[in-house]
Amino acid sequence: MDTSRRGDEASETPAADLGKRARHRIAVEADILRVARRHLASEGAASLSLRAVARDLGMVSSGIYRYVESRDELLTRLIVDSYTSLAEAVRTAHDAVPPDDLGGRWSALGHALRTWALEHPHDFALLYGSPVPDYEAPAERTTEVGTAVVALLIALVEDARVAGRVPDPADAGIDASRASAAVGPMLDDAMFAGTDLDPVMLAQGITAWTLLLGAVTSEVFSQLGPVPDSAALFEVLLAASSRLIVISSPAR
Amino acid sequence: MDTSRRGDEASETPAADLGKRARHRIAVEADILRVARRHLASEGAASLSLRAVARDLGMVSSGIYRYVESRDELLTRLIVDSYTSLAEAVRTAHDAVPPDDLGGRWSALGHALRTWALEHPHDFALLYGSPVPDYEAPAERTTEVGTAVVALLIALVEDARVAGRVPDPADAGIDASRASAAVGPMLDDAMFAGTDLDPVMLAQGITAWTLLLGAVTSEVFSQLGPVPDSAALFEVLLAASSRLIVISSPAR
DNA sequence: GAAGAAATGTGAGCAGCGCTCTTGATTTTC
DNA sequence: GAAAATCAAGAGCGCTGCTCACATTTCTTC
Numbered sequence: 001m002d003t004s005r006r007g008d009e010a011s012e013t014p015a016a017d018l019g020k021r022a023r024h025r026i027a028v029e030a031d032i033l034r035v036a037r038r039h040l041a042s043e044g045a046a047s048l049s050l051r052a053v054a055r056d057l058g059m060v061s062s063g064i065y066r067y068v069e070s071r072d073e074l075l076t077r078l079i080v081d082s083y084t085s086l087a088e089a090v091r092t093a094h095d096a097v098p099p100d101d102l103g104g105r106w107s108a109l110g111h112a113l114r115t116w117a118l119e120h121p122h123d124f125a126l127l128y129g130s131p132v133p134d135y136e137a138p139a140e141r142t143t144e145v146g147t148a149v150v151a152l153l154i155a156l157v158e159d160a161r162v163a164g165r166v167p168d169p170a171d172a173g174i175d176a177s178r179a180s181a182a183v184g185p186m187l188d189d190a191m192f193a194g195t196d197l198d199p200v201m202l203a204q205g206i207t208a209w210t211l212l213l214g215a216v217t218s219e220v221f222s223q224l225g226p227v228p229d230s231a232a233l234f235e236v237l238l239a240a241s242s243r244l245i246v247i248s249s250p251a252r
Numbered sequence: 253m254d255t256s257r258r259g260d261e262a263s264e265t266p267a268a269d270l271g272k273r274a275r276h277r278i279a280v281e282a283d284i285l286r287v288a289r290r291h292l293a294s295e296g297a298a299s300l301s302l303r304a305v306a307r308d309l310g311m312v313s314s315g316i317y318r319y320v321e322s323r324d325e326l327l328t329r330l331i332v333d334s335y336t337s338l339a340e341a342v343r344t345a346h347d348a349v350p351p352d353d354l355g356g357r358w359s360a361l362g363h364a365l366r367t368w369a370l371e372h373p374h375d376f377a378l379l380y381g382s383p384v385p386d387y388e389a390p391a392e393r394t395t396e397v398g399t400a401v402v403a404l405l406i407a408l409v410e411d412a413r414v415a416g417r418v419p420d421p422a423d424a425g426i427d428a429s430r431a432s433a434a435v436g437p438m439l440d441d442a443m444f445a446g447t448d449l450d451p452v453m454l455a456q457g458i459t460a461w462t463l464l465l466g467a468v469t470s471e472v473f474s475q476l477g478p479v480p481d482s483a484a485l486f487e488v489l490l491a492a493s494s495r496l497i498v499i500s501s502p503a504r
Numbered sequence: 505g506a507a508g509a510a511a512t513g514t515g516a517g518c519a520g521c522g523c524t525c526t527t528g529a530t531t532t533t534c
Numbered sequence: 535g536a537a538a539a540t541c542a543a544g545a546g547c548g549c550t551g552c553t554c555a556c557a558t559t560t561c562t563t564c
Contacts, residue, residue: 174492233434317523516553
């Protein structure tokens with residue numbers, strides 16, 4: 001049905017509207033990812049089963065291999081998907097804050113990260129927990145999308161520098177020469193092209209990020225045992241991390 | 253061999269010397285744990301298989317269930333084992349530092365944690381990574397031994413308070429009333445019986461611990477991608493965490 | 505439109521897994 | 535020595551990832 005198109009059959013398939021085979025394929029691939037995400041959310045990555053996904057889709061178990069190379073490849077797709085979802089959530093929250101409200105931007109970033117992690121614990125575990133079963137993430141496909149949220153952090157640090165609201169590194173126990181040796185070479189990376197960061201500020205940013213991610217990890221995996229008011233504890237940790245990269249009033 | 257003991261056969265088994273059955277059992281249980289630890293170290297928790305352990309021990313696959321209730325129970329034993337190993341490593345390093353060298357104690361603690369984690373990445377993942385396959389750690393058996401290293405942190409914070417070398421919480425962005433609300437109730441816990449901590453200091457200790465654990469997690473799971481000099485970066489992060497709980501000279 | 509090529513669905517099958525149960529042998533207890 | 539507990543061994547169930555041969559359907563090319 002619905003063959004009402006300028007009948008330029010054969011030859012090119014200009015990716016505009018496709019044959020029923022191609023259409024079916026992208027639909028099935030989307031279905032697989034959708035069902036897999038549902039299974040991931042309810043059961044976790046470790047018990048994700050290709051057979052179960054196929055069963056849910058009403059196809060025979062071997063059929064799914066026409067669309068997915070292997071279980072690991074499905075996991076990779078889920079990782080990319082989760083990174084995208086996380087980056088979008090964080091970016092949306094971040095962009096809703098006025099650019100000159102540096103502290104507010106970091107706070108929004110942190111809260112968005114925490115909220116997303118608590119809402120999608122298994123996705124979070126996939127991204128920031130222990131690497132899955134003898135599965136090494138293929139860097140080409142994950143690092144690029146995985147750096148989206150870190151890019152926000154970098155932009156924030158850069159803006160803090162421009163605004164002269166960078167905290168004194170000595171207050172954070174950061175030694176300039178040490179920091180240079182540790183992260184200096186990282187500044188040559190493509191990610192930092194065009195920025196004007198110095199090693200010390202990058203070190204401060206990494207420290208803040210490490211503390212923030214540690215706080216979220218700790219809560220999602222409940223590493224501290226039962227915490228009476230975990231939201232309040234997060235506020236404390238977030239405030240501490242904030243102090244590492246931006247101070248409330250211009251210094252010096 | 254070596255039956256040279258007062259031969260009070262039969263009747264009681266006073267746990268001193270046992271029948272051949274009991275002796276065999278504890279030997280086999282130790283073997284199982286040993287082989288399982290080897291598998292864990294080389295392959296990770298997710299691909300740990302009871303059948304493979306049994307095979308390595310030359311026993312038939314079903315035989316291992318005489319000694320281990322289930323796969324989850326084996327994992328629990330490994331967790332307890334790993335906690336013990338970690339606690340011992342950290343404690344040893346910590347106790348080698350003069351008690352009044354507060355910064356040195358924290359540094360030793362941090363370095364020992366990092367070294368242990370890098371040497372036993374899969375064990376570390378078991379303790380501080382994402383929870384294993386639909387497996388919820390039985391709190392009774394793990395929390396007790398899991399708090400050993402945190403106990404060191406608490407003692408350190410306590411000593412810093414006594415020595416009057418506690419940093420100003422405001423420098424770390426910690427608000428007193430917020431901190432009280434967040435962690436105050438935790439002080440009623442049995443772990444803090446006998447200590448004289450206030451909520452703010454506890455919050456500072458937790459912040460430092462979160463940063464330290466985040467730094468180690470980040471490195472072991474390589475969450476930051478390739479880092480040129482990860483050891484130097486750890487020094488920076490460790491120094492930052494140290495500033496959160498102890499300052500170099502007595503204040504006020 | 506017919507014919508060949510490519511993509512897709514189906515079912516059987518292999519090896520591995522956790523775990524249970526039965527059967528027969530060994531050790532401990534009485 | 536008899537009864538009870540312990541253990542080794544094997545068969546078996548249902549699940550997993552993955553492969554292969556085969557039939558069917560769609561796409562491409564003449």
